[in-house]
Amino acid sequence: MIKLRANKRLQTTIRNQVLWTRFGSKIGRPVAWVTSGSPVEIVLAAGFIPFYPENHAAICAARGMSQDLAEQTEAEGYSRDLCSYFRVDVGSQISGRTPLGHLVPPDVILVSNNICGTVQNWFRVTAERFNVPLLFLDTPFNDAAPTEADVAYVREQLVHIAAEVARLGGRRVTEDRLSKVVLRSRDALELWAEVLAMAAERPAPFTSFDAFVHMAPIVSMRGTRRCISYYRALRDEVRERMKAGISSVPDERARVVWDNIAIWPVHKQLKKLFEQYHVSLVGDTYTSAWTVEHLEPEDPFTSLAKVYTDIILNHGAAHRVKVLSNMVRKFDATGFVLHSNRSCKRYSLGQFGVKTAVSSATGATGVVVEADMADPRSVSFEHLQQRLVPFFETLGASG
Amino acid sequence: MTRVAGLDIGSTATKCVMMEDGRVIASVVVPSMPDMRVAAERALRECGAEGIPVLTTGYGRALYEARLAQVSEITALAAGVGFVAPVAATVVDIGGQDSKVVRVEAGKVVDFAMNDRCAAGTGRFLEVMSRVLHIPFEEFDAVACDEVEPLPVTSTCTVFAESEVVGLLSARHPPARILKGVLTSVCGRVASLGRQVGVKAPVVATGGTMYSQAVVRALSNALGVPVAVPAAPQFVTATGAALLCARRVAADVAAAAV
Numbered sequence: 001m002i003k004l005r006a007n008k009r010l011q012t013t014i015r016n017q018v019l020w021t022r023f024g025s026k027i028g029r030p031v032a033w034v035t036s037g038s039p040v041e042i043v044l045a046a047g048f049i050p051f052y053p054e055n056h057a058a059i060c061a062a063r064g065m066s067q068d069l070a071e072q073t074e075a076e077g078y079s080r081d082l083c084s085y086f087r088v089d090v091g092s093q094i095s096g097r098t099p100l101g102h103l104v105p106p107d108v109i110l111v112s113n114n115i116c117g118t119v120q121n122w123f124r125v126t127a128e129r130f131n132v133p134l135l136f137l138d139t140p141f142n143d144a145a146p147t148e149a150d151v152a153y154v155r156e157q158l159v160h161i162a163a164e165v166a167r168l169g170g171r172r173v174t175e176d177r178l179s180k181v182v183l184r185s186r187d188a189l190e191l192w193a194e195v196l197a198m199a200a201e202r203p204a205p206f207t208s209f210d211a212f213v214h215m216a217p218i219v220s221m222r223g224t225r226r227c228i229s230y231y232r233a234l235r236d237e238v239r240e241r242m243k244a245g246i247s248s249v250p251d252e253r254a255r256v257v258w259d260n261i262a263i264w265p266v267h268k269q270l271k272k273l274f275e276q277y278h279v280s281l282v283g284d285t286y287t288s289a290w291t292v293e294h295l296e297p298e299d300p301f302t303s304l305a306k307v308y309t310d311i312i313l314n315h316g317a318a319h320r321v322k323v324l325s326n327m328v329r330k331f332d333a334t335g336f337v338l339h340s341n342r343s344c345k346r347y348s349l350g351q352f353g354v355k356t357a358v359s360s361a362t363g364a365t366g367v368v369v370e371a372d373m374a375d376p377r378s379v380s381f382e383h384l385q386q387r388l389v390p391f392f393e394t395l396g397a398s399g
Numbered sequence: 400m401t402r403v404a405g406l407d408i409g410s411t412a413t414k415c416v417m418m419e420d421g422r423v424i425a426s427v428v429v430p431s432m433p434d435m436r437v438a439a440e441r442a443l444r445e446c447g448a449e450g451i452p453v454l455t456t457g458y459g460r461a462l463y464e465a466r467l468a469q470v471s472e473i474t475a476l477a478a479g480v481g482f483v484a485p486v487a488a489t490v491v492d493i494g495g496q497d498s499k500v501v502r503v504e505a506g507k508v509v510d511f512a513m514n515d516r517c518a519a520g521t522g523r524f525l526e527v528m529s530r531v532l533h534i535p536f537e538e539f540d541a542v543a544c545d546e547v548e549p550l551p552v553t554s555t556c557t558v559f560a561e562s563e564v565v566g567l568l569s570a571r572h573p574p575a576r577i578l579k580g581v582l583t584s585v586c587g588r589v590a591s592l593g594r595q596v597g598v599k600a601p602v603v604a605t606g607g608t609m610y611s612q613a614v615v616r617a618l619s620n621a622l623g624v625p626v627a628v629p630a631a632p633q634f635v636t637a638t639g640a641a642l643l644c645a646r647r648v649a650a651d652v653a654a655a656a657v
Binding site for chain 1: 468469470471472473474497507508509510511513515516595
């Protein structure tokens with residue numbers, strides 16, 4: 001198993017990003033806390049430094065801090081049935097504990113309900129705690145694709161949000177400034193898409209276990225030049241591996257795709273289990289959510305309105321069947337894993353139906369595993385193994 | 400003359416099956432607890448299978464270190480059913496720690512669903528209820544017979560169902576009707592598991608619980624299709640492991656010849 005050189009680079013990049021956020025806020029740059037599906041390009045164009053609480057919660061979970069932080073939030077009376085990212089992030093706000101040293105408080109919060117309804121309440125609570133304005137972007141749920149009326153409705157809000165962030169301490173967001181940021185976002189998204197697409201090669205030079213980790217900059221740094229140079233280097237390295245025939249798992253015997261967020265508390269153990277059975281996790285619906293097409297710098301407000309309304313979680317199960325089936329075909333997989341994520345109802349709803357539909361559309365075998373993205377109390381590695389091992393054996397892989 | 404063994408180290412019982420030239424020549428079952436490793440060695444010894452290639456399966460499969468290989472019990476079960484009931488399209492197994500429904504084709508897994516996170520719908524549920532009702536498993540058939548009308552017992556949680564049964568007993572309901580309710584509850588839960596993968600006839604049921612005709616009848620009712628039980632339902636998984644062991648040995652021999 002040859003490790004990616006980019007792993008080191010990722011650490012440096014994230015550390016620099018944390019330092020930049022801290023430094024920037026000290027020299028008077030305003031800070032915006034945003035959801036992963038927020039049109040961050042607008043706050044960037046206004047000169048804000050963005051911070052991603054969801055990303056922060058994932059880092060806490062991967063570092064083994066999530067249970068402790070979640071319990072802080074539960075002690076304030078919040079139910080354990082609520083989203084674990086919410087509980088972890090708020091627990092960090094309450095206790096002040098974070099793997100990032102300390103949190104830089106927001107000057108403004110930007111939320112969109114395109115990923116779920118939970119973030120609306122999560123950030124209302126957060127806005128009250130820090131006593132800062134909350135900007136909210138409402139995106140209509142899609143039956144098929146966003147209609148013209150949907151796009152017009154969302155565009156109008158974006159223009160309003162741009163004016164608000166300028167009023168709340170930022171620069172004026174001109175179309176020109178916004179276009180530049182959108183272009184930088186697009187370049188990074190394209191490079192990321194290129195990286196992910198290379199997993200279609202046999203053997204796969206890069207897997208979703210790598211993607212789950214290397215997605216951090218595309219989530220939290222898109223729209224910046226550093227993000228582009230990060231993915232250019234990653235793309236070049238993965239391309240090198242592909243040309244040299246270097247496989248991410250030793251002696252690849254089966255290829256599988258994944259639905260839903262990673263299981264951070266057992267991420268490394270799970271990666272090892274896949275390697276032990278020589279199974280490549282070649283694609284997933286989660287990290288590929290940041291490979292949107294049609295991000296155009298020409299009419300940035302309209303383009304952003306389309307893209308941020310059209311994301312996978314803002315669609316029903318039929319769309320997920322389509323995305324997953326295409327992925328099975330594109331990556332030449334014979335199986336797929338559906339992570340029924342206790343913390344993400346929006347992502348997990350209808351998975352048994354999705355499983356049947358994807359199987360009959362592609363002939364691939366599916367398995368549903370129950371876990372949680374961040375709360376180790378709802379994750380049993382034994383259970384995951386009980387489901388995955390017979391699934392791997394069915395695909396002809398053995399340990 | 401090649402002898403091989405399949406060792407199914409389950410949560411309740413450890414089963415060993417020895418095969419020679421495609422025939423089962425010996426089988427043994429011993430309790431797994433308190434020490435699964437000791438149980439594994441004892442089962443092999445009592446089966447006369449010491450010193451021959453062994454393939455392990457079941458929850459404790461990694462505990463026997465001298466194994467040739469290990470596979471999950473789903474794969475072993477499918478292989479075993481392919482041998483004892485080749486026509487089967489669906490297998491329902493109610494084990495001590497989990498229950499599973501496996502769609503099979505020619506001894507291979509097509510799809511499966513498992514309940515391994517909750518004791519309701521497993522043999523453990525029956526064990527608990529047997530203790531509360533003071534009816535040993537061996538007497539289930541005599542008590543929960545056809546004439547008895549079941550009382551409703553929920554299947555959400557073993558602990559809750561246990562207090563429910565205690566309540567029914569204290570309300571002086573006949574234990575036979577409660578037991579029948581318990582069986583209906585377990586099998587109803589397994590049937591809903593089956594709907595995840597689709598229950599296709601012919602259906603075969605395996606696991607130690609199938610020694611009770613009352614359980615088999617309740618399962619048939621819940622699934623809405625007749626359920627066939629092989630002669631030794633507790634040994635099907637171990638038999639599958641022995642078959643896979645023989646195949647592995649043959650492949651190794653062939654590879655060595657090349």
